[in-house]
Amino acid sequence: MSAHTLLAEAGCHIKQDCGFPAPGLHSFDFKPIFSIGSFDFTKPMLLAILCMLLVVGFFWAAFNKPKLVPGKLQLVGEIGYTFVARSIAREVIGKKGDKYVPFLTSIFFFVWFMNIMSIIPFAQFPATSRFAFPVALAALVFITYMYLTFKTHGFRKGVKNLVWISGLPKPLVPLIVLLEFIQNVITRPFTLAVRLWANMFAGHMLIVMFSVASWYLLTPTWLTAVSAGSFGLAIFMTAFELLIQFLQAYIFTLLASIYIQGALEEGH
């Protein structure tokens, strides 16, 4: 392996004359914590498992023995649950959406927790900035989308539901059919995964960038001001990321429900 750790680079300082350790793609590749054969257990996996435990643990504590008059934890859980059930499932899909609330709730909280890991001390890495995690979830959403489309409409009407828009002028039909197919079957799952991944990737990159820079530039010269600015930006970005993390989890879930709604609806 021609890899060298960033440990030295991250600690690099302008005085050491080792060059600015700009974060890049390598910031998202981790040395395995342990390896079993060719299987490398890495930090993002650990974070994913941690998030799984946190989501399950939280909802277990909140909802295992629910009371009619809720305690604090149950109340918080209920707010989360009703947020997904009302603002997403009911709003987008309607009454039929009640069936998909557990799926959407799982997606929302799993994604959100993985995103939040970006700014949790010691974790400081959003698992969703590793493309595999968004892909896994987007694939599940896509499979659900396809399954519901064909289950609701049967094969022929299902295909029609995916590619057809009624009331078009004849010459446009082939073009629109092609575009609709590309949009619904190729672009949708791809963008669903990429949107989440790219947001978390970029956010993490920015935070790392400003954090590294604020250390790199910390010298008893005028550069201290730049360092302080950089540090301020790192903090600002951290706060901003908190918003983005929630927003991306929300958007991911919202789009999932929109696809489900599209699959259930009677042609268009």
Added chain:
Amino acid sequence: MMTFLAEEGAQNPLIPDTAELVVGLLCFFIVFGLLGRKLLPNIQKTLAERHDAIEGGLERAEKAQAEANRTLEEYKAQLAGARHEAARITEQAREQGAQIIAEMREEGQRQRDAIVAAGHAQIEADRRQVTVTLRQEVGRIATDLAGKLVGESLEDSARQSRTIDRFLDSLDDASTAEAAR
């Protein structure tokens, strides 16, 4: 500090790592399994129960209110019916009373008339009897008196009765003439 694995030719970030894919899917399935099978149905049930406890209480109260209103209406209707019935009965009683009074008055009148008529008849009969008796008595007294005066007995009954009748008729005529005058 974080430990990174920095590769010289960093790999394409858009190629998902298979191991991570598997871990991600497994984690999600565990989350989905527990939430979907147990925890969310739990809370769904609780929320429904709470909804029932709150809204249901209101609904029940509304129902009770409606029931009370309906009972009140029924009661009022019954009361009005009873009043109406009472008024009808009173009216009927009044009518019947009036009828009875009228009947009784009529009956009284009839009885009075009957009594008066019977009295008149009695009086008439008495008068007639008295008249007959008186006529005989007056005739006999007159005859006796005349006999005593004349000194002879007017035994010839035919003549006697003729004389008496003539006398009495003249009396009658006299009284009639007096009455006419």
